[in-house]
Amino acid sequence: MTLRFGYGTNGFANHRLTDALDVIAELGYAGVALTLDHAHLDPYAPDVKDQVARTARLLAERELAVVVETGARYLLDPRRKHAPTFLHDDASRRVDFLKRAIDIAEGLGAEAVSFWAGVRPPHVSAEVAWQLLAEGCAEVVGYAAERGVAAGFEPEPGMLVETLADWFRLRELVGADLKLTLDIGHCRANEPADVAECVRIAGPHLVNVQIDDMRRGVHEHLEFGAGEIDFPPVLRALADTGYRGLVAVELPRHSHAAPDVAARSLSFLRAAQWLGDALHRLRTEPAAIATLLPAARRGVGRAAAEDARVRLLHAAAPSRDEAAELYRYGDNDEKRAVLLACPDPDLLRDALRSNDTRLVAAALGPGARDLPDAEWRQGVLKSVFMGLPLSGVDGLASRADAELGRMLAALRREREAAGRTMPDDAVDLLERLH
Amino acid sequence: MRIFDPHIHMTSRTTDDYERMAAAGVRALVEPAFWLGQPRTNPGSFTDYFDALIGWEPFRASQYGIAHHCTIALNPKEANDPRCREVLAVLPRYLAKDRVVAVGETGYDSMTPEEDEVFAAQLELAREFGLPALVHTPHRDKVVGTRRSLDVVKESGIDPGLVVLDHLNEPTVGEVAGSGCWMGFSIYPDTKMSPDRMVVILREYGLERMLVNSAADWGKSDPLLTLRTGEAMLAAGFSDDDVDRVLWRNPVEFYGQSGRLDLDETDTAATFEGNSILRGGS
Numbered sequence: 116m117t118l119r120f121g122y123g124t125n126g127f128a129n130h131r132l133t134d135a136l137d138v139i140a141e142l143g144y145a146g147v148a149l150t151l152d153h154a155h156l157d158p159y160a161p162d163v164k165d166q167v168a169r170t171a172r173l174l175a176e177r178e179l180a181v182v183v184e185t186g187a188r189y190l191l192d193p194r195r196k197h198a199p200t201f202l203h204d205d206a207s208r209r210v211d212f213l214k215r216a217i218d219i220a221e222g223l224g225a226e227a228v229s230f231w232a233g234v235r236p237p238h239v240s241a242e243v244a245w246q247l248l249a250e251g252c253a254e255v256v257g258y259a260a261e262r263g264v265a266a267g268f269e270p271e272p273g274m275l276v277e278t279l280a281d282w283f284r285l286r287e288l289v290g291a292d293l294k295l296t297l298d299i300g301h302c303r304a305n306e307p308a309d310v311a312e313c314v315r316i317a318g319p320h321l322v323n324v325q326i327d328d329m330r331r332g333v334h335e336h337l338e339f340g341a342g343e344i345d346f347p348p349v350l351r352a353l354a355d356t357g358y359r360g361l362v363a364v365e366l367p368r369h370s371h372a373a374p375d376v377a378a379r380s381l382s383f384l385r386a387a388q389w390l391g392d393a394l395h396r397l398r399t400e401p402a403a404i405a406t407l408l409p410a411a412r413r414g415v416g417r418a419a420a421e422d423a424r425v426r427l428l429h430a431a432a433p434s435r436d437e438a439a440e441l442y443r444y445g446d447n448d449e450k451r452a453v454l455l456a457c458p459d460p461d462l463l464r465d466a467l468r469s470n471d472t473r474l475v476a477a478a479l480g481p482g483a484r485d486l487p488d489a490e491w492r493q494g495v496l497k498s499v500f501m502g503l504p505l506s507g508v509d510g511l512a513s514r515a516d517a518e519l520g521r522m523l524a525a526l527r528r529e530r531e532a533a534g535r536t537m538p539d540d541a542v543d544l545l546e547r548l549h
Numbered sequence: 550m551r552i553f554d555p556h557i558h559m560t561s562r563t564t565d566d567y568e569r570m571a572a573a574g575v576r577a578l579v580e581p582a583f584w585l586g587q588p589r590t591n592p593g594s595f596t597d598y599f600d601a602l603i604g605w606e607p608f609r610a611s612q613y614g615i616a617h618h619c620t621i622a623l624n625p626k627e628a629n630d631p632r633c634r635e636v637l638a639v640l641p642r643y644l645a646k647d648r649v650v651a652v653g654e655t656g657y658d659s660m661t662p663e664e665d666e667v668f669a670a671q672l673e674l675a676r677e678f679g680l681p682a683l684v685h686t687p688h689r690d691k692v693v694g695t696r697r698s699l700d701v702v703k704e705s706g707i708d709p710g711l712v713v714l715d716h717l718n719e720p721t722v723g724e725v726a727g728s729g730c731w732m733g734f735s736i737y738p739d740t741k742m743s744p745d746r747m748v749v750i751l752r753e754y755g756l757e758r759m760l761v762n763s764a765a766d767w768g769k770s771d772p773l774l775t776l777r778t779g780e781a782m783l784a785a786g787f788s789d790d791d792v793d794r795v796l797w798r799n800p801v802e803f804y805g806q807s808g809r810l811d812l813d814e815t816d817t818a819a820t821f822e823g824n825s826i827l828r829g830g831s
Binding site for chain 1: 647821823824
């Protein structure tokens, strides 16, 4: 099942909304998470109705779906970030804002409107805070339900409701019309369960998903790959929940490079989804490795292809014979992956017989430990002969011996006789062995 | 003039041909898997050939700045040999490769029941892998063979826009024109189709879904007849844009449906598996 990826307009804060929609649509996103803000469809603008109609038309023309986000920092109060919240004395302004957001969501045909609790002020007790929150949410959720708008409440690190467990507690108080917005990055930063498990727990209640990378214990929205989340199984788990709403990239601090970041993010997500699906398929159908291995570059891109292939091979865990077949029918990129993931000595020997530098290099990785010393020395000698750097030879320092030194010295004499030189790293090794 | 030869068997051609083709404007080609003159007697003979189509030949082509892609299939002639049919089992491995842009050549040679079976099975593989199919129409009894091929295509349920019937001529083009399938023409020095006859067909049937190839192989053939056809079109009053459509944009559109055409990539590696095409160096 294909997930529908979107991008948050709060990551395009330096763009006009129209321009942001253009860029996001051109890149191939299916929708936007529209954060209502002073420069992006200000709900307090005198002509907001016209703006909503115009934005709805812009979205339709670009075939973009939309969810409405309400996390603007200084929209209600120019001095206090995010204030007032449900937990402040003037919470009615927050409720009024959220009702406006719901009206706008209705006008845009948005799939959901999203909101959060706020940080508990020091002078408000936890008990009172929960009571305020439940009352405010009940009003907002009721208003949304009357208008047929899905109300997604988002656990946010540092706020009164910051985990899925907190969200379930709030739902007990507010009722089943309270739905869930989940930020995948928050799961890594903040939840006790692993991210894929969080997604499974959240699944039945989801109306909105935000996605970004994050590190344990640090609430900082990072580009994909800069944090600690292993996305392929997470995306697969998300698709398996049956969730069909937007999965929108949430990188509010990357507006300075928004077009590039958005392009990279979509490539990353598509690759991660391909790999997640492929790994899932191998669980029940390990023989599918025969066609997944050659398709990997198309699925994840050239730069990530080798790592993906190695991972697919580990997941498929082919027998010795199966690995030999994958090697036999593989092109040289596939052969390299087999050498790295399933370093059977017979395959390493085949690779060392070849004249392809990439195969020889792969054959001298950690898998070469099982090669007898004589073959290993021949492999190292060949790699020097071919001009490969010795830094790629696994365990060189401990395994290089006097016999290898003798062979390298002989090669050096031959080279010198022909007026040619030895690579510096081979000379260093040779001198160390003498 | 930029030329994409959508059907040429470079395995059987010399490096001089690559040089002449590049000089004539050929920037891309598709090499369909076919028979090699000498009959094969076992599946291993096919797989080594397939390996060359995805390995050595793209490397050789790249040395002249030509993007090489291929199609993979058991050809109809050898589909009749039970020793060769075993290769069907390994086709999926090859159909998943990056530079494989269609299933082919499939179709009929002598219209035997074995050919029926292999043709239908390979159209099913095309569906499974989301690939176009290249259908060879027979040299003998061509009109009947073409009609029957169209029937098999229809029965298979594959989108006709994903199918090309190749080696067409005046008696067969009309059948295919109304089917929604693409029409392929192999321009040969003496047989099949000539540049001037091709121009007449393009006048009558238009440029849509038309592919012109040299089908050059191990027989008497000429890899530059694509260029000659372009020249004949210009001489007959077709525009540069018309020529570009037939000789470049049409094949890009047809094989582009695979999602695997890679025309930007210029892999300028000096060697393939340590071997170069130079002599005296290694």
